[in-house]
Amino acid sequence: MRRRTFLAASTATATAAFLPPAALAQAGNPLLEPWRGPFGGVPAFDKVRVADLKPALEAAMAEELREIDAIAGAGAAPTFANTLEALEKTGEALDRVRTVYGVWTGTLSTPEVRAIDKEMSPRMAAHGDAILQNARLFERIDAVYRQRGSLKLTPEQDRVLWLRWNSFVRNGAKLSPQAKARVAEINKELAQAFTAFSQNLLHDETERDLFLGAGDLAGLPADVRAGMAAQAQGKGRPGEFVIVNTRSSVDPVLTYAERRDLREKVWKTFYSRGDNGDAYDNNRLISRILKLRAERAKLFGYPTHAHWRLADNSMAETPDAAMALMMRVWPAAVARVKEEVAEMQAIADKEGAGIRIAPWDYRFYAEKVRVARYDLDMNAVKPYLQLEKLREGMFWAAGQLYGFSFHPVTVPVQHPDVRVWEVKRGARHVGLWYFDPYARAGKRSGAWMNAYRPQHRLGAAATTTIVSNNSNFVKGPPGAPVLISWDDAETMFHEFGHALHGLNSNVTYPSVSGTRVFRDYVEFPSMVNESWLRTPEVLNRFALHHETGQPIPADLVAKIEKAATFRQGFDVTEFLASALIDMKLHLAGDADIDPDAFERAELAKLGMPAELPMRHRTPQFGHVFSSDGYSAGYYSYLWAEVIALDAVEAFREAPGGLYDKGVAQRLHDNVMSVGNAIHPRDGYRKFRGRDPDVKAYLKDKGFPTG
Numbered sequence: 001m002r003r004r005t006f007l008a009a010s011t012a013t014a015t016a017a018f019l020p021p022a023a024l025a026q027a028g029n030p031l032l033e034p035w036r037g038p039f040g041g042v043p044a045f046d047k048v049r050v051a052d053l054k055p056a057l058e059a060a061m062a063e064e065l066r067e068i069d070a071i072a073g074a075g076a077a078p079t080f081a082n083t084l085e086a087l088e089k090t091g092e093a094l095d096r097v098r099t100v101y102g103v104w105t106g107t108l109s110t111p112e113v114r115a116i117d118k119e120m121s122p123r124m125a126a127h128g129d130a131i132l133q134n135a136r137l138f139e140r141i142d143a144v145y146r147q148r149g150s151l152k153l154t155p156e157q158d159r160v161l162w163l164r165w166n167s168f169v170r171n172g173a174k175l176s177p178q179a180k181a182r183v184a185e186i187n188k189e190l191a192q193a194f195t196a197f198s199q200n201l202l203h204d205e206t207e208r209d210l211f212l213g214a215g216d217l218a219g220l221p222a223d224v225r226a227g228m229a230a231q232a233q234g235k236g237r238p239g240e241f242v243i244v245n246t247r248s249s250v251d252p253v254l255t256y257a258e259r260r261d262l263r264e265k266v267w268k269t270f271y272s273r274g275d276n277g278d279a280y281d282n283n284r285l286i287s288r289i290l291k292l293r294a295e296r297a298k299l300f301g302y303p304t305h306a307h308w309r310l311a312d313n314s315m316a317e318t319p320d321a322a323m324a325l326m327m328r329v330w331p332a333a334v335a336r337v338k339e340e341v342a343e344m345q346a347i348a349d350k351e352g353a354g355i356r357i358a359p360w361d362y363r364f365y366a367e368k369v370r371v372a373r374y375d376l377d378m379n380a381v382k383p384y385l386q387l388e389k390l391r392e393g394m395f396w397a398a399g400q401l402y403g404f405s406f407h408p409v410t411v412p413v414q415h416p417d418v419r420v421w422e423v424k425r426g427a428r429h430v431g432l433w434y435f436d437p438y439a440r441a442g443k444r445s446g447a448w449m450n451a452y453r454p455q456h457r458l459g460a461a462a463t464t465t466i467v468s469n470n471s472n473f474v475k476g477p478p479g480a481p482v483l484i485s486w487d488d489a490e491t492m493f494h495e496f497g498h499a500l501h502g503l504n505s506n507v508t509y510p511s512v513s514g515t516r517v518f519r520d521y522v523e524f525p526s527m528v529n530e531s532w533l534r535t536p537e538v539l540n541r542f543a544l545h546h547e548t549g550q551p552i553p554a555d556l557v558a559k560i561e562k563a564a565t566f567r568q569g570f571d572v573t574e575f576l577a578s579a580l581i582d583m584k585l586h587l588a589g590d591a592d593i594d595p596d597a598f599e600r601a602e603l604a605k606l607g608m609p610a611e612l613p614m615r616h617r618t619p620q621f622g623h624v625f626s627s628d629g630y631s632a633g634y635y636s637y638l639w640a641e642v643i644a645l646d647a648v649e650a651f652r653e654a655p656g657g658l659y660d661k662g663v664a665q666r667l668h669d670n671v672m673s674v675g676n677a678i679h680p681r682d683g684y685r686k687f688r689g690r691d692p693d694v695k696a697y698l699k700d701k702g703f704p705t706g
């Protein structure tokens with residue numbers, strides 16, 4: 001189970017005073033029309049013109065502000081119906097336009113789209129803040145909140161009320177006008193610092209290419225060389241090979257390149273991003289961001305930014321709880337690193353390399369250990385992993401677990417590669433699943449899920465959900481099967497887990513629907529779903545050789561299973577080092593922080609092994625410093641993975657194993673269908689009968705559980 005991105009981090013922090021223009025005449029802008037057609041309406045992707053995006057966003061924001069003003073200025077006494085329920089119904093036009101906007105910025109980007117994005121992102125963030133800072137609106141929410149004991153609300157209504165009230169209070173609704181003004185100033189300065197941080201990082205990733213000749217590539221596999229050659233050609237240097245200063249380009253070099261001086265050079269360039277003492281150095285920006293965050297947290301009434309971020313906004317609730325979990329795992333991970341290093345050093349010594357393992361040697365010698373110890377050639381696995389067969393396997397497993405069936409349908413799509421399935425349970429329509437599998441220019445890298453429309457039951461007819469999965473597989477020739485790696489297959493099941501979280505949603509209010517849950521909980525359903533790939537039921541039926549049609553041999557599966565704990569010392573330690581430093585930086589209050597010195601001192605205190613780096617060193621930690629996104633929140637991946645593996649253990653303990661109907665029903669009833677309508681801690685307790693236990697996680701990593 002790996003860490004993956006789910007949705008782009010929110011940058012909703014800017015509070016620049018933005019007043020939307022008066023509603024424009026929008027006749028003829030199809031983006032503002034309600035969705036029409038079958039299944040309660042579908043996005044009119046076939047009618048999108050990029051030139052319509054900006055005016056549609058402006059008009060939809062203006063419309064939402066009118067809706068909000070109507071609620072805030074209502075004459076009648078505030079009630080749940082005329083305030084909270086009314087708020088749930090606002091912004092529908094903006095949601096529709098943002099869905100289209102997100103598809104175009106994420107998968108069909110052009111310079112024209114990027115220019116619109118650059119202009120509109122801060123304006124949309126400010127739009128969100130304008131609503132959160134609407135004092136008259138908060139007064140009405142607060143009035144309902146104060147009466148909540150006597151209102152006879154349903155549990156879901158009670159939760160919706162608390163979440164809404166809490167989001168206003170957390171963002172300063174109760175502050176004095178002076179304090180609110182200061183928060184707005186801080187947010188504005190932070191937004192500028194985030195942008196500067198990202199642009200510095202982007203510079204160091206895109207402007208530090210290393211060009212090589214064919215003689216420099218010893219050890220690199222043919223497909224890696226081909227990729228490097230194609231990129232060099234794209235940069236106008238045919239016949240050469242380029243290493244771009246990004247993780248996907250650097251990792252294979254560190255894993256396979258036999259030239260140690262090349263590995264060292266590439267490693268140092270990559271881990272120095274944002275930290276070169278030049279015009280693109282991020283250290284001063286980080287110090288400033290930390291100061292501003294600490295000041296804002298104090299204004300909000302919290303001791304530190306970490307306390308503010310987690311309180312009433314996470315399953316962990318407190319930095320202490322997050323730290324305790326990380327420190328529970330840390331010693332085992334570091335101990336495993338020592339074992340891994342010893343094993344690698346032995347190989348290096350046997351080869352007469354005459355070196356001590358350094359950070360630029362870790363991946364290289366680990367790979368030699370993998371081959372020697374597990375005899376596993378991942379290239380032998382690939383012929384059994386056909387994209388379309390595995391998709392059928394995901395469908396089949398979802399049928400077993402949740403009773404879903406999938407039926408291809410024809411509706412307007414944004415690109416000819418996109419296909420759509422209707423999802424049903426029995427005869428009943430559940431939702432739509434859009435699948436956009438292939439890489440293309442203008443599509444961001446990686447894999448992710450989006451909800452185009454959340455499930456809810458507000459309004460005359462119930463609204464069913466529309467979800468999508470997106471990835472970057474390389475499209476083969478027409479008719480040829482697309483073969484993917486084991487890693488990619490796990491990612492497919494992971495992202496489909498997010499989709500199933502949306503498709504299973506069964507709530508009344510859209511704000512708590514599907515994947516709209518706490519950050520340290522949202523990766524749990526998706527990580528759980530990775531487990532069904534590895535079941536014999538899926539592999540024997542769907543992991544079929546593309547030429548012979550034979551299922552993947554059992555001994556190959558056994559090797560994959562056996563190698564599952566390979567290099568976990570490295571993987572967990574590099575992740576935890578980043579997560580711990582993130583938390584410590586945001587627990588340090590308003591102290592003056594020199595990031596470089598802080599990182600060195602704290603890692604030394606933790607006993608960080610010298611043979612590997614943090615996954616993200618502070619000057620390049622975009623999760624934390626290019627937005628508030630994962631600040632004091634990088635631990636979330638560990639938190640969710642612990643829950644996910646504990647949940648899988650519940651299946652393993654049951655008579656039916658991973659296909660146990662009873663456990664699947666409990667997962668559905670208390671996790672997959674409830675969204676954020678109940679507190680995740682309570683939902684998990686109902687599913688498992690207790691709180692999550694870290695033991696299953698430790699076992700999965702091959703760490704001691706005692």
Ligand SMILES: [Zn+2]
Pocket residue numbers: 004005006494495498523526
């Ligand atoms: Zn995910």
